[in-house]
Amino acid sequence: MTTDQFSDSLLLDSLGVLLADYNPGKNFDETFLPDGSVRALYQRIVECFTALDVSEINRLERLVDEEFRRQGITFNVYDDEEGTERVWLMDLFPRLISAVEWGKLEKGLSQRIKALNYFLADIYSGDSNVIGDGVVPRWMITSSEGFQRSASGISPTHGAHCNIAGIDLVRDRDGKYRILEDNLRNPSGISYVVENRAAMAKAFPRLFNHYTVKPVEQFGKMMRNMLESMTPAGVDSPHIVVLTPGIFNSAYAEHVFLARLMGVELVEGRDLMVDDHTVHARTIEGLVPVDVIYRRVDDDYLDPVAFRPDSVLGVPGLLGAVRAGTVTICNSIGNGVADDKAVYTYVPDLIEYYLGEKPIIDNVKTYRMYEPDHYEEAIERLDGLVVKPVAESGGYGVLIGPHATEQQLKKARAAIEAEPRNWIVQDLVELSSLPTLTGERLESRHIDLRPFVLTGERTEVFPGGLTRVALRKGSLIVNSSQGGGSKDTWVLASETPEKVQHKTR
Amino acid sequence: MILARHAESMLWVGRYLEKVETTARCLECESMSIVHLETSEAMTELEKIVLVLGLEEKLPEIRAMTNSHQVATFLLSDPTNAGSVVSMAEFVRENLRTVRERIPIELWEESNALHLQLMSVRCGSPMTFQDFHDVFLLVRRFCFSLNGVLSEAMGRDEGHSFIVIGRMLMRSIFIVSLLQTSLSDARGKPDLTRLLRLACSLQVYRRRHGHNPDPEIAVKFLLTAPEYPGSVLSSLLKAERCLNNLRVAASAFRQSCRHIGFVRARLEFGAIVSELELEGTVAVLQNLKAELVGLSEDVLRAVQPSASIPAVRSLYFRPGQQIHDDETTGK
Numbered sequence: 001m002t003t004d005q006f007s008d009s010l011l012l013d014s015l016g017v018l019l020a021d022y023n024p025g026k027n028f029d030e031t032f033l034p035d036g037s038v039r040a041l042y043q044r045i046v047e048c049f050t051a052l053d054v055s056e057i058n059r060l061e062r063l064v065d066e067e068f069r070r071q072g073i074t075f076n077v078y079d080d081e082e083g084t085e086r087v088w089l090m091d092l093f094p095r096l097i098s099a100v101e102w103g104k105l106e107k108g109l110s111q112r113i114k115a116l117n118y119f120l121a122d123i124y125s126g127d128s129n130v131i132g133d134g135v136v137p138r139w140m141i142t143s144s145e146g147f148q149r150s151a152s153g154i155s156p157t158h159g160a161h162c163n164i165a166g167i168d169l170v171r172d173r174d175g176k177y178r179i180l181e182d183n184l185r186n187p188s189g190i191s192y193v194v195e196n197r198a199a200m201a202k203a204f205p206r207l208f209n210h211y212t213v214k215p216v217e218q219f220g221k222m223m224r225n226m227l228e229s230m231t232p233a234g235v236d237s238p239h240i241v242v243l244t245p246g247i248f249n250s251a252y253a254e255h256v257f258l259a260r261l262m263g264v265e266l267v268e269g270r271d272l273m274v275d276d277h278t279v280h281a282r283t284i285e286g287l288v289p290v291d292v293i294y295r296r297v298d299d300d301y302l303d304p305v306a307f308r309p310d311s312v313l314g315v316p317g318l319l320g321a322v323r324a325g326t327v328t329i330c331n332s333i334g335n336g337v338a339d340d341k342a343v344y345t346y347v348p349d350l351i352e353y354y355l356g357e358k359p360i361i362d363n364v365k366t367y368r369m370y371e372p373d374h375y376e377e378a379i380e381r382l383d384g385l386v387v388k389p390v391a392e393s394g395g396y397g398v399l400i401g402p403h404a405t406e407q408q409l410k411k412a413r414a415a416i417e418a419e420p421r422n423w424i425v426q427d428l429v430e431l432s433s434l435p436t437l438t439g440e441r442l443e444s445r446h447i448d449l450r451p452f453v454l455t456g457e458r459t460e461v462f463p464g465g466l467t468r469v470a471l472r473k474g475s476l477i478v479n480s481s482q483g484g485g486s487k488d489t490w491v492l493a494s495e496t497p498e499k500v501q502h503k504t505r
Numbered sequence: 506m507i508l509a510r511h512a513e514s515m516l517w518v519g520r521y522l523e524k525v526e527t528t529a530r531c532l533e534c535e536s537m538s539i540v541h542l543e544t545s546e547a548m549t550e551l552e553k554i555v556l557v558l559g560l561e562e563k564l565p566e567i568r569a570m571t572n573s574h575q576v577a578t579f580l581l582s583d584p585t586n587a588g589s590v591v592s593m594a595e596f597v598r599e600n601l602r603t604v605r606e607r608i609p610i611e612l613w614e615e616s617n618a619l620h621l622q623l624m625s626v627r628c629g630s631p632m633t634f635q636d637f638h639d640v641f642l643l644v645r646r647f648c649f650s651l652n653g654v655l656s657e658a659m660g661r662d663e664g665h666s667f668i669v670i671g672r673m674l675m676r677s678i679f680i681v682s683l684l685q686t687s688l689s690d691a692r693g694k695p696d697l698t699r700l701l702r703l704a705c706s707l708q709v710y711r712r713r714h715g716h717n718p719d720p721e722i723a724v725k726f727l728l729t730a731p732e733y734p735g736s737v738l739s740s741l742l743k744a745e746r747c748l749n750n751l752r753v754a755a756s757a758f759r760q761s762c763r764h765i766g767f768v769r770a771r772l773e774f775g776a777i778v779s780e781l782e783l784e785g786t787v788a789v790l791q792n793l794k795a796e797l798v799g800l801s802e803d804v805l806r807a808v809q810p811s812a813s814i815p816a817v818r819s820l821y822f823r824p825g826q827q828i829h830d831d832e833t834t835g836k
Contacts, residue, residue, distance in 0.1 A: 069617075069621065070614050070617060070621075071610070071613075071614055072613060072614070072617040247599075247602055256605040256606050257606075259606035260606040264606075265508060265511075265606070266605075266606045270510065271510050281506075281508060282508065282509045282510070282809075283508055284507055284508075284509050284663065284751070284755040284757065284758075284807075284808060285755045286755075288506055
């Protein structure tokens with residue numbers, strides 16, 4: 001029995017003014033079937049929304065907005081005329097993931113992160129078997145901007161290089177989840193998962209009556225346990241800190257949130273110093289040794305002695321301390337090589353190579369532009385594909401073929417021709433959509449999903465994730481820095497869709 | 506254990522909080538009393554407030570203004586004036602922002618809420634008389650609720666101690682400045698009712714000493730009354746308690762503890778009151794203010810015990826090489 005077999009009770013046409021203009025489009029709609037009937041999973045949510053009048057919904061929206069504004073839950077946008085600090089946006093219509101669906105995602109994500117950790121351990125340990133066995137070409141690794149030669153020989157506790165990963169997932173036209181990209185350096189967004197849930201529970205508690213949703217408040221404990229498990233040998237009670245670039249960083253509110261949630265200090269580079277290959281915090285009592293650093297500073301700025309000498313955000317000598325094994329840095333240095341968008345195309349091979357398994361979640365079809373046959377296949381039909389620079393993040397530099405002008409396409413072709421290693425081209429995935437409030441209506445908007453995977457002694461997938469939504473009609477760019485919003489993401493507990501259906505009747 | 510940078514931020518939170526409250530209160534009192542005065546007299550009164558608030562360097566700017574409304578706006582909401590209420594409320598928020606993970610959520614939320622409301626004041630049209638009073642009310646409520654959160658929701662850790670120390674030292678400096686400025690008024694007898702109102706102590710004073718303030722009693726009251734929480738003695742006692750708690754953990758505060766203990770004892774056991782009679786009030790107040798300012802600087806210096814340590818030493822010392830303790834701790 002599938003969820004869709006229960007969908008006969010509610011039809012789009014009968015759902016009143018809020019959904020009057022709703023058009024699910026040709027993509028996969030999370031809430032409605034192509035015939036306009038509501039999927040069973042969302043039946044009670046839709047009923048709740050349609051039972052409210054517009055003024056009540058607007059009141060709830062204001063409530064959430066005021067809550068975020070009052071608490072200062074913000075993100076920063078650099079070089080923005082409206083000012084750097086923007087209030088976080090959350091849409092009231094939640095995203096639901098059934099327990100069965102989540103079970104599959106959990107396995108697929110764990111599998112992927114395990115393989116990527118093996119890969120990082122392999123290339124930085126000096127063995128580089130993955131190169132010797134011809135799985136990934138050497139030049140692909142050494143030409144990656146994220147590859148740090150100076151991290152060679154660093155072997156973190158449990159071989160866990162990537163302690164917190166954010167994997168971007170999308171659903172294609174058939175509703176199949178696909179990996180869009182991996183974020184293994186400093187993935188942001190986890191705090192918003194928790195904040196969204198808190199805001200939702202305050203604004204719309206009755207919506208939770210019909211579902212058993214997995215809680216998200218335990219994230220701080222999970223994260224702290226993971227960091228404690230990364231303690232260097234010989235330390236009983238680790239001193240853990242979160243390292244932030246400071247109040248002007250785009251994710252500063254998140255850094256504060258994480259430090260508070262875990263009950264640890266939030267430090268800046270100037271609060272730390274290295275003495276005798278040991279990292280110390282400058283306190284009023286003098287210097288206190290630090291054992292584990294969850295850093296939110298990019299590799300290049302982490303240590304001016306080893307990386308960019310002009311960095312004032314980092315800690316001079318930090319790399320030496322990491323090498324000496326007196327401190328663990330999470331995530332490890334040099335992870336960027338594994339989330340390079342060109343290396344991404346090799347991840348299915350890495351899973352097979354390290355784990356001997358087929359990937360549970362497939363990649364989006366991607367063309368390596370340095371391979372002649374891929375190049376031939378893609379270059380003349382860029383107008384139907386997506387072009388991405390391999391080293392950018394946050395949606396910057398992405399060209400969506402069907403939305404691009406001839407001039408932009410020409411420019412993209414020239415750029416690819418000049419530096420094929422620096423670009424990938426992907427099939428255009430019409431991201432799935434979900435009803436989203438736009439003033440007085442619920443309209444279809446595209447979404448993605450960023451679940452978070454923690455790895456210390458073991459690998460765990462945090463139940464939930466950040467659902468990002470493109471607030472502009474038809475847009476496929478969901479990044480908050482480019483006009484995206486978010487949704488509370490509900491992973492349903494052990495209840496099967498049948499039970500959910502039973503509750504609704 | 507508290508980071509030196511956090512300790513410094515907390516200290517400044519306390520100082521700015523006190524200044525926000527004091528400046529707003531002074532302006533509110535003055536805006537009511539100057540409505541009956543001629544422009545020149547009103548300007549003179551406001552200039553005195555400027556001196557009490559320690560904004561001497563702003564006097565040339567203020568003297569170039571043509572009416573008291575301009576001066577009040579400058580002191581209340583001018584973002585170019587670092588001593589305006591709005592600017593200082595912003596500094597409170599900025600400092601709290603750097604220690605957000607250490608403070609109660611409510612403390613941050615209150616500060617953020619004030620910031621959002623004051624933003625609209627800054628962005629709005631020129632202020633009316635009503636606007637002034639709305640802002641005073643806003644700031645007063647903010648201070649009350651912040652005091653409540655500090656007292657009831659914040660753990661009595663080092664962070665709390667630094668906020669209290671910053672506030673109490675700033676409060677004691679303000680009271681001494683207020684006395685000094687009021688008593689050195691060249692035009693004759695000081696307006697003691699106004700003085701006590703500015704110190705937020707009129708009601709307590711009347712309960713104890715009746716309705717006819719005597720300059721000598723008023724000075725002693727503001728300096729040493731144990732039942733008045735704004736007196737210099739009460740403020741120093743609270744700051745001293747917090748400093749003593751810190752000294753247990755951080756010996757860098759030993760000097761500050763000795764210093765504050767010395768000043769407090771001279772107030773508590775009558776030495777300063779005796780000096781008032783012998784040396785004259787204004788001279789004694791001047792010395793006392795200098796001592797309090799010095800004490801404040803002592804604490805600020807002690808907050809950064811490891812600031813003088815170079816950023817890295819492992820490049821210059823071999824691993825395992827012994828470094829003297831005094832070098833490591835920077836004491």
